[in-house]
Amino acid sequence: MARNRRDFLTSSAVAAALTGGAALLKPSIVAAADDSGPPLQHFPGYGAPTDVRAIEIINLRELEGQAQKVIPAGGFGYIASAAGDEWTKRENEAAYKRVTIVPHYLSGLDAADTSTTLLGNHISMPIVVTVMGGHGLAHASAEAGSARGAAAAGTLMIAPSQSNVTLEDTMKAGDGPKFFQLYIPKDRGMTRDVLLRAKTAGYKAVTITIDAFVSSNRETDVRNHFHSPLPNANFPGVGGGGYGSSPFKENLGWDDIAYVRDVTGLPVFIKGVLSPALATEAIKHGVAGIQVSNHGGRQLDDTPASFTMLPRIADAVGGRIPIIIDGGIRRGQDVFKALAMGANAVALGRPVLFGLALGGWMGVQGVLEHLNTEFKMTMRLAGAKSVADISKAYLNVSS
Ligand SMILES: Cc1cc2nc3c(=O)[nH]c(=O)nc-3n(C[C@H](O)[C@H](O)[C@H](O)COP(=O)(O)O)c2cc1C
Numbered sequence: 325m326a327r328n329r330r331d332f333l334t335s336s337a338v339a340a341a342l343t344g345g346a347a348l349l350k351p352s353i354v355a356a357a358d359d360s361g362p363p364l365q366h367f368p369g370y371g372a373p374t375d376v377r378a379i380e381i382i383n384l385r386e387l388e389g390q391a392q393k394v395i396p397a398g399g400f401g402y403i404a405s406a407a408g409d410e411w412t413k414r415e416n417e418a419a420y421k422r423v424t425i426v427p428h429y430l431s432g433l434d435a436a437d438t439s440t441t442l443l444g445n446h447i448s449m450p451i452v453v454t455v456m457g458g459h460g461l462a463h464a465s466a467e468a469g470s471a472r473g474a475a476a477a478g479t480l481m482i483a484p485s486q487s488n489v490t491l492e493d494t495m496k497a498g499d500g501p502k503f504f505q506l507y508i509p510k511d512r513g514m515t516r517d518v519l520l521r522a523k524t525a526g527y528k529a530v531t532i533t534i535d536a537f538v539s540s541n542r543e544t545d546v547r548n549h550f551h552s553p554l555p556n557a558n559f560p561g562v563g564g565g566g567y568g569s570s571p572f573k574e575n576l577g578w579d580d581i582a583y584v585r586d587v588t589g590l591p592v593f594i595k596g597v598l599s600p601a602l603a604t605e606a607i608k609h610g611v612a613g614i615q616v617s618n619h620g621g622r623q624l625d626d627t628p629a630s631f632t633m634l635p636r637i638a639d640a641v642g643g644r645i646p647i648i649i650d651g652g653i654r655r656g657q658d659v660f661k662a663l664a665m666g667a668n669a670v671a672l673g674r675p676v677l678f679g680l681a682l683g684g685w686m687g688v689q690g691v692l693e694h695l696n697t698e699f700k701m702t703m704r705l706a707g708a709k710s711v712a713d714i715s716k717a718y719l720n721v722s723s
Contacts, residue, residue, distance in 0.1 A: 361685045362468035362497045365460065365488070370553055371396055372464045376684035381694040384654045384675040391462070391678035398550035399461035403677050405544035406621035412629070413621030416652025419629035423661050424720045428707035436703035438696055440711040442646060442669050443529060443591055443613060445501040448478030449696040450663060450711050453688070454615075454650045454671035455505040455531060455595065460488030460554045462677040465684050468497035470676060473688025475500030477696070482531050482671065485518070490557045495525040498685075503593065505531040507572045508580050509559070514571075518558060519588045528591070529612060530584055533619075535596030537574045540623045578609050585610065593648070596623075598633050600640035613646040620651055620673050631662065635721075638666025656698025660706065663714045 360376050373394045381387065392400050406413035438449045453474045460466035466488040474481040475498025482503045483494045491504060504522035509515045519530065545551075559571070573580065585592045591612030597603050598618060606614055616634055618627040630651040641647060649662050650671035662670045672695065679691030708714045 361472050362465045362489075362493070364464035365466065366464060367460065367554055370399070370461075372399070372460055372462065373681045374464045374684075375682065376465070376469075377686055379679065379683040379687045379690050381679075381690055383698075384678075384691065384695060387675055387678040387682065387691070391681045395462055395681045398545075398548045399458075399552075401544040401548045402458070402461060402542075402550055402552065403456075403674060405542055406625070407540040407542055407623055408625030410621060410625065412618050412625050412627050413652075415629040416618070416621060416631070417654060418652075419631040420652060420655070420658045420661055423631075423665070425657060425660060425664075425702070425706055425718055426720050427705055428718065431707035431709075433704070433707060433709045436700050436708065437710045438700050438703065440669065442480060442501075442648075445480060445528060447480050447501070447669075449692065449699065450667075450669040451653075451659060451692060451695055451699070452479055452648065452669055452671050453481040453676050453692070454617075454673045455482045455484045455533065456673055456677060457484040457486030458488060458552055458554060459484075459677065459680060461552060462681040463684055463687075465680070467494040469680055469685045470688050471495070471498040471500070471502065472685035473676075473680070474498060474692065476685065476689040477692035479692060483527070485558055486556055487558050488554045488556075491518075491522055491527070492525050493557075495527070501528050503527060503529040503531045505533060505595070506584065507533060507536070508576065508584070509571055510573050511571070512583070514559070515583070516587050519584060523588050523590060529593055530588060530590050531593040531595050531615065532576075532581060532584060533595045534576055535598075535617070535619050535623050537572070537576050540625075542622065578605075581609055581611065595648075597637065598627060598630070600633075600636045603637045603640045607641065607644055611645065613648065614641070615671065616647060616649040616667070617651055617671075631658075631665070634662065634665045634667060641666070653695075656695060656700070656702045659695065659699040660702040660708075660714060661719065663711060664716055664719050666716075 364374050440450045459470050468489050471494045480501045484505050485507045504527035593613040595615035597614040597616050616630045646668040648669050648671050649667040653670045659670050675691050679687035
């Protein structure tokens with residue numbers, strides 16, 4: 325197996341090699357937090373973009389090429405690529421095109437409301453920022469920039485364990501609701517500490533990623549000899565080493581899910597659900613919600629598109645708990661189709677980091693609002709007046 329690791333599992337050994345024996349790169353603050361947003365951190369040896377500005381967006385797909393021009397090559401490859409042949413990554417987007425929308429014309433509607441609630445949190449759109457480790461690879465404001473952008477757009481962010489700023493700084497950067505994502509450390513003391521910090525900071529739920537307990541074959545990173553040199557601010561001193569020497573558990577079970585719930589008392593989501601059977605079992609084990617995901621094709625290649633599995637998962641869940649779906653959502657129509665097929669919200673990944681790279685928090689706000697504008701247009705043209713109104717009755721699934 326190649327030596328890449330799960331998302332942003334930094335290796336102190338590799339970083340030390342990159343920095344001539346020094347520890348992981350220590351940031352220096354080069355611009356203070358003010359009206360232009362959270363502080364920009366300069367990581368010596370990694371030239372993250374620093375622009376904070378509104379960006380022009382024609383569509384989300386075009387942002388990738390623009391972002392490639394400003395993100396250092398290794399960081400861009402890490403963000404944009406996926407595992408193996410990258411079939412699953414492509415399939416995530418392709419699956420949405422196999423289902424078409426049947427509009428309900430002459431419905432007499434003159435407006436559409438995109439707001440909704442997720443686990444009791446009111447959000448302006450059924451679009452949230454998914455978990456991504458290492459926002460600092462895209463922009464010097466790192467996770468704090470994305471948090472401010474998500475809050476400015478009125479929506480929720482799932483903040484990563486593997487973060488370049490602390491979970492407390494991410495929380496402070498924007499007043500929108502946030503979930504905290506956990507890769508479960510082997511050490512229960514470390515697990516407990518980080519969970520209690522997240523609870524104290526005000527995170528509303530914990531999202532446990534279940535599909536990245538061992539590393540995958542990210543060939544672009546191998547080709548680029550890329551190992552993130554940025555620090556993991558939530559677990560200072562934790563490097564990673566590769567597969568086999570990770571400080572994170574590689575043998576996850578339902579007892580781990582129960583442990584997280586018992587320690588925090590917070591609702592627990594599991595992220596990486598791809599089968600109706602697992603969704604049913606999750607409900608039996610008391611999870612508060614699921615995120616249907618194949619990790620953007622970054623873990624096990626040749627797993628099905630998340631959207632392909634959604635209808636059967638939604639049937640199994642039967643509305644008992646909320647469903648978030650991620651993977652390949654690039655158009656407002658995709659958001660509409662995911663909701664029609666039974667998701668409560670979609671989670672957006674790579675385009676958020678591309679927006680962050682191009683315009684800091686304002687770029688993230690722009691990406692989310694652009695996708696929501698397309699979603700609202702789709703609702704208007706399809707004849708749906710509210711998120712609750714969107715159902716399978718608007719889809720043609722046999723096309
Ligand atoms: C750069 C990057 C880092 C990621 N890091 C994590 C992570 O730490 N934990 C996790 O559960 N998922 C992680 N993911 C997966 C995303 O949450 C999501 O499943 C994936 O990006 C699919 O969405 P997309 O097609 O919109 O990018 C990461 C994705 C990217 C692109």
